[in-house]
Amino acid sequence: MTQTLTIQRPDDWHLHLRDGAMLAAVLPETARHFARAIIMPNLVPPVVTGAQAMAYRDRILAALPDGMSFQPQMTLYLTEDTDPEDVAAAHASGLIRAVKLYPAGATTNSASGVANFDRVRGVLERMAEIGLPLCVHGEVTAPEIDIFDREAVFIDQVLDPIRRATPGLRVVMEHITTSGAVDYVRAGGDNLGATITTHHLVINRNHILVGGIHPHYYCLPVAKRETHRLALVDAATSADKPFFLGTDSAPHTDALKENACGCAGCFTATNTLSILAEVFEREDALDRLEAFVSRNGPAFYGLPVNRETVTLARGAPSAYPDRIQTDDGPVTVFDPGFPLHWSVLP
Numbered sequence: 124m125t126q127t128l129t130i131q132r133p134d135d136w137h138l139h140l141r142d143g144a145m146l147a148a149v150l151p152e153t154a155r156h157f158a159r160a161i162i163m164p165n166l167v168p169p170v171v172t173g174a175q176a177m178a179y180r181d182r183i184l185a186a187l188p189d190g191m192s193f194q195p196q197m198t199l200y201l202t203e204d205t206d207p208e209d210v211a212a213a214h215a216s217g218l219i220r221a222v223k224l225y226p227a228g229a230t231t232n233s234a235s236g237v238a239n240f241d242r243v244r245g246v247l248e249r250m251a252e253i254g255l256p257l258c259v260h261g262e263v264t265a266p267e268i269d270i271f272d273r274e275a276v277f278i279d280q281v282l283d284p285i286r287r288a289t290p291g292l293r294v295v296m297e298h299i300t301t302s303g304a305v306d307y308v309r310a311g312g313d314n315l316g317a318t319i320t321t322h323h324l325v326i327n328r329n330h331i332l333v334g335g336i337h338p339h340y341y342c343l344p345v346a347k348r349e350t351h352r353l354a355l356v357d358a359a360t361s362a363d364k365p366f367f368l369g370t371d372s373a374p375h376t377d378a379l380k381e382n383a384c385g386c387a388g389c390f391t392a393t394n395t396l397s398i399l400a401e402v403f404e405r406e407d408a409l410d411r412l413e414a415f416v417s418r419n420g421p422a423f424y425g426l427p428v429n430r431e432t433v434t435l436a437r438g439a440p441s442a443y444p445d446r447i448q449t450d451d452g453p454v455t456v457f458d459p460g461f462p463l464h465w466s467v468l469p
């Protein structure tokens with residue numbers, strides 16, 4: 124008898140869809156399985172104002188193939204010039220679900236991010252008042268800080284001071300990669316949540332660097348040592364409220380990944396649910412997959428759980444494409460390095 128698993132339809136609380144030809148190619152990969160996703164605003168130029176977010180949402184919906192349903196949850200890219208009133212209006216109209224903080228220079232397309240955190244104090248206070256979450260790329264950028272320590276230093280030197288100075292501010296630590304972040308989130312109370320990516324549940328830093336350099340495993344924050352990966356698996360499979368899926372699926376063309384200065388980002392939209400089922404099965408935690416992918420995220424954002432369901436079936440290892448084609452060039456699909464026995468039934 125085929126083993127199946129039916130769960131409420133999942134959401135992705137951290138997703139890069141890009142724009143134009145890339146958007147058209149990657150959107151179906153997410154919409155096939157996910158009902159909603161938090162859409163990252165790091166376009167070039169970034170999505171900074173409510174008007175830009177509305178136009179981007181329209182482009183996403185226009186790119187959605189007929190017959191698919193998907194509700195993009197828009198975000199604004201926080202800059203030192205962000206107007207608190209524009210943010211509040213975009214929130215009040217239901218357009219945006221969160222504001223995204225990129226420390227300037229921390230990651231892909233973050234040049235317009237925040238360098239002086241005092242300059243965004245007014246926006247953060249307004250967000251705390253209206254209950255609008257701040258999604259945070261949690262890495263410092265100071266050149267003297269080792270790249271493997273950047274998340275830990277960010278928590279101590281930036282995030283914790285911001286949270287203390289702005290009581291009531293709701294924060295999502297995006298794509299956490301360390302046991303220290305897991306501990307910090309666990310101790311943070313109801314106003315603090317964290318997304319965990321698919322790839323950080325699978326790879327550690329050896330996967331990037333041993334036996335040659337593997338550009339398709341390079342992402343930011345960079346994967347850490349195995350003990351940290353285990354802490355992330357423990358958090359994700361705990362079903363505990365603050366932890367939910369944000370794939371950070373971040374497509375870059377192969378030409379830009381397999382490059383002397385390769386871009387950061389793993390493209391996981393295509394096979395994320397199959398990979399997660401495998402990870403949870405190994406932990407004997409399949410019964411907690413639904414909390415991680417379908418329940419904890421909406422609970423944090425104050426949204427209903429999706430009514431529809433998806434069913435996964437276990438069988439012989441299933442195939443997925445090595446890469447998807449886009450008019451900008453091919454994009455390699457994340458290879459977890461183990462066979463995938465679970466597939467999502469159509």
Ligand SMILES: NC(=O)N[C@@H](CC(=O)O)C(=O)O
Nearest residue numbers: 139230231342343373387388
């Ligand atoms: N995660 C990544 O490595 N890259 C993301 C940006 C981000 O989420 O930091 C991207 O936009 O490509």
Ligand SMILES: [Zn+2]
Nearest residue numbers: 230260343344
């Ligand atoms: Zn990021």
Ligand SMILES: [Zn+2]
Nearest residue numbers: 139163371373
């Ligand atoms: Zn991201």
